[in-house]
Amino acid sequence: MFSIACSAGVASLFGSFPVVRFSRLIAITLSITTASLLAGCDSKTSLARFHAIDITGAPHAQDFRLKAADGSERSIADFRGKVVLVFFGFTQCPDVCPTALTRAAEVKRLLGPLGDRFQAVFITVDPERDIPAVLREYTQAFDPSFIGLYGDLAQTRKTADDFRVHYAKVPTGSSYTMDHTATSYLFDTTGALRLAASHSLTATDLAADVSALLDAATAHKK
Amino acid sequence: MKTTRTLHSLALFAIACSASAQVSVSDPWVRATVPQQKATGAFMQLKADQSMRLVAGKSPVAGVVEIHEMAMDNGVMKMRQIPGIEIPAGQTLALKPGSYHVMLMDLKQQVKDGDTVPITLEFVGLNNKKHTMEIKAAARPLNASAAPAAAHQH
Numbered sequence: 001m002f003s004i005a006c007s008a009g010v011a012s013l014f015g016s017f018p019v020v021r022f023s024r025l026i027a028i029t030l031s032i033t034t035a036s037l038l039a040g041c042d043s044k045t046s047l048a049r050f051h052a053i054d055i056t057g058a059p060h061a062q063d064f065r066l067k068a069a070d071g072s073e074r075s076i077a078d079f080r081g082k083v084v085l086v087f088f089g090f091t092q093c094p095d096v097c098p099t100a101l102t103r104a105a106e107v108k109r110l111l112g113p114l115g116d117r118f119q120a121v122f123i124t125v126d127p128e129r130d131i132p133a134v135l136r137e138y139t140q141a142f143d144p145s146f147i148g149l150y151g152d153l154a155q156t157r158k159t160a161d162d163f164r165v166h167y168a169k170v171p172t173g174s175s176y177t178m179d180h181t182a183t184s185y186l187f188d189t190t191g192a193l194r195l196a197a198s199h200s201l202t203a204t205d206l207a208a209d210v211s212a213l214l215d216a217a218t219a220h221k222k
Numbered sequence: 223m224k225t226t227r228t229l230h231s232l233a234l235f236a237i238a239c240s241a242s243a244q245v246s247v248s249d250p251w252v253r254a255t256v257p258q259q260k261a262t263g264a265f266m267q268l269k270a271d272q273s274m275r276l277v278a279g280k281s282p283v284a285g286v287v288e289i290h291e292m293a294m295d296n297g298v299m300k301m302r303q304i305p306g307i308e309i310p311a312g313q314t315l316a317l318k319p320g321s322y323h324v325m326l327m328d329l330k331q332q333v334k335d336g337d338t339v340p341i342t343l344e345f346v347g348l349n350n351k352k353h354t355m356e357i358k359a360a361a362r363p364l365n366a367s368a369a370p371a372a373a374h375q376h
Contacts, residue, residue, distance in 0.1 A: 091256070091259050092259065092260055092261035092262075092327075093299075093301070094253055094261065094262050094263025094290075094301075094319075094323055094325060095263060095292045095299075095301065095319045095320065095323060096292065096294075096299040096319075098253060098319075098364055098365060098366075099319050099320075099367070101365065102365040102366075102367055105365060129260065131258070133257075133258065134256060134257075134258045134259055137256035137257060137258075137259075138256050138259065138364070141256055141363070141364040141365060142364065142365050166298050170300075170301075170302070172288060172290075172302075172303045172325075172327075173286050173288060173303065173327070174286065174328075175261075175286065175327050175328065177290075177301050179298055179299065179300045179301070180298065180299055181297055181298050181299075182294065182297060182298065182299040183297050198297065199294060199297070199299070
């Protein structure tokens with residue numbers, strides 16, 4: 001299907017140009033063909049299934065074992081049947097964290113009825129200041145279903161290392177801020193790591209990816 | 223609703239004048255917080271008829287106010303205090319998520335959606351002349367996006 005459409009385009013181009021400009025024509029044709037490969041012709045037979053980076057099978061970010069605000073321990077297995085988005089951040093973050101969680105809330109909204117099968121998990125990299133009550137209020141301000149998780153300093157470091165998430169305290173004035181990786185990780189409904197979504201990915205693209213992961217899970221069951 | 227919003231925006235539009243220079247601040251807003259959250263950011267658009275630097279701020283709701291820049295470095299978010307932000311003459315400089323913000327730290331109270339937060343901005347203009355301006359920033363929900371109109375709903 002793909003090759004026929006592109007060849008037809010090439011043939012008609014050849015037919016409409018004089019032969020003397022053949023070499024230039026080849027260059028044009030090649031560039032058009034290349035462009036078609038990258039954009040037009042393969043849009044239906046997309047090479048990449050996802051907008052986010054597919055990291056299926058990666059050895060890192062396998063699981064976490066941290067506490068929710070109510071003190072209960074949570075790990076990936078607790079969310080079986082849902083696509084889980086994991087984001088590391090801190091509540092005193094005025095910019096990236098609210099933007100990432102707002103995007104996650106928008107993803108849930110875009111999923112419509114399927115939104116019930118999407119779970120956002122916010123892991124604090126600042127457990128000294130992000131006490132359970134603050135974490136709960138903060139995550140629920142974006143969506144009542146969103147969960148904030150915390151560990152002690154050692155657990156937080158181990159979890160971030162497991163996820164290859166960088167974070168560091170940076171003094172500012174009399175206080176400090178946190179540098180941290182802004183990537184969102186997505187796990188499929190079986191709890192397997194699947195995608196890494198950059199901060200710049202749109203809610204629409206991310207929702208399409210979540211939807212694809214949910215579709216795959218449904219198809220697998222049939 | 224639309225009229226209310228327009229009037230609201232106008233009310234929040236402040237102009238600082240002196241004999242030599244003028245700065246205008248439009249659409250200032252602060253991200254609301256949850257109880258016990260000790261920091262948040264203020265965003266706005268600045269325009270000056272002569273080049274100026276925004277160098278400091280003060281607010282009754284915050285113990286510490288700093289000028290910050292956010293940058294993504296290989297997927298890592300880094301937020302740093304900077305000595306000031308240059309506002310080139312005649313151009314609009316946006317303090318917005320993804321770039322600059324006025325960081326309000328050591329918050330003395332929760333900033334609730336709909337609150338009005340006074341902030342005094344300090345600028346340095348030509349010949350190191352100082353200008354101060356008080357603005358009133360409207361608090362928008364924690365999940366407000368960068369786009370002002372879309373997020374501004376009461």
